[in-house]
Amino acid sequence: ETGVTQTPRHLVMGMTNKKSLKCEQHLGHNAMYWYKQSAKKPLELMFVYSLEERVENNSVPSRFSPECPNSSHLFLHLHTLQPEDSALYLCASSKGFYNSPLHFGNGTRLTVT
Amino acid sequence: GIQVEQSPPDLILQEGANSTLRCNFSDSVNNLQWFHQNPWGQLINLFYIPSGTKQNGRLSATTVATERYSLLYISSSQTTDSGVYFCAGGLTSGSRLTFGEGTQLTVNP
Numbered sequence: 001e002t003g004v005t006q007t008p009r010h011l012v013m014g015m016t017n018k019k020s021l022k023c024e025q026h027l028g029h030n031a032m033y034w035y036k037q038s039a040k041k042p043l044e045l046m047f048v049y050s051l052e053e054r055v056e057n058n059s060v061p062s063r064f065s066p067e068c069p070n071s072s073h074l075f076l077h078l079h080t081l082q083p084e085d086s087a088l089y090l091c092a093s094s095k096g097f098y099n100s101p102l103h104f105g106n107g108t109r110l111t112v113t
Numbered sequence: 114g115i116q117v118e119q120s121p122p123d124l125i126l127q128e129g130a131n132s133t134l135r136c137n138f139s140d141s142v143n144n145l146q147w148f149h150q151n152p153w154g155q156l157i158n159l160f161y162i163p164s165g166t167k168q169n170g171r172l173s174a175t176t177v178a179t180e181r182y183s184l185l186y187i188s189s190s191q192t193t194d195s196g197v198y199f200c201a202g203g204l205t206s207g208s209r210l211t212f213g214e215g216t217q218l219t220v221n222p
Binding site: 041042043045048056088090092096097098099100101102103104106107109 | 117144146148153154155156157158161199201203207208209210211212213214215
């Protein structure tokens with residue numbers, strides 16, 4: 001079983017849909033992150049949670065809504081997305097808040113039509 | 114925030130060759146990590162190396178924080194080494210990581 005699991009692997013949604021991305025980590029880490037990776041761009045940090053509290057929101061539009069019910073699970077709720085939101089969304093976790101190795105999931109490839 | 118520059122942007126090797134990838138930072142970093150993203154998108158953490166030298170099999174990394182750079186060495190490259198290599202740095206332990214744009218490595222058989 002991989003350390004960080006993301007579902008679904010692929011998602012196609014219309015601009016009026018509502019969907020959620022799920023991330024689960026089995027590493028006993030205390031910090032979890034959402035990153036966005038668009039073509040030809042460096043990874044962009046979206047949200048950071050440390051011990052289930054959001055510690056960083058990197059100016060992300062409100063159509064992206066994170067949720068961290070416990071230290072093992074992280075969700076990204078999506079609604080009324082735009083085509084430019086199509087990207088690879090990566091979840092990561094680390095033992096401490098940005099002071100230890102980041103471990104990434106396989107990512108969700110999102111296409112907004 | 115800090116600026117991260119990776120070089121070269123693209124690298125093509127024959128299997129068995131050695132290579133060096135470089136990461137330059139605009140400021141001294143206290144948290145530096147190297148990652149490999151395979152063609153399927155999976156990002157693997159290769160090294161957590163704020164300073165000094167570490168080795169893991171055919172890969173090794175060296176960070177000279179005071180000189181604001183880090184190097185990733187790949188020896189006896191294999192086709193499975195293909196993918197994108199990213200470095201990421203943070204100014205202090207506990208500060209946000211900034212990722213570079215990556216080096217696209219292709220190893221041909």
